[in-house]
Amino acid sequence: MTARTSDSWAGAAADYTEAIRLARDTGRATELAMSLAGLSWLEARTGREQACREHAAETLALSGSREIHWAEARALFAGRSRAVLGGSGRRAVPSAATRHPARRAVPGRPRSLAAR
Secondary structure: OOHHHHHHHHHHHHHHHHHHHHHHHHOOHHHHHHHHHHHHHHHHHOOOHHHHHHHHHHHHHHHHHHOOHHHHHHHHHHHOOHHHHHOOOOOOOOOHHHHOHHHOOOOOOOHHHHOO
């Protein structure tokens, strides 16, 4: 990771942390779940296994009862990433299909369009 990338990750972590604080202070469950999910994803990308697991677990507890499905999906992805499961300390790199959801095969869509 370059210094510039490192600074970007640190800035993103600070933004998520502030969003989490504000969501807690104002009682905004959806914003809290989404911010926690985003932070857990970021922690998975940067190899912070324990913090990722804690934030993903909190996200799942919060979002499951409120049906905040995108937060659930993001937390599950973060919790199952290579860096977290392998404990390698390396950042997890999502597949191209994960980075670009529109490129995944969609039922009823010709494969040639799904691959673009």
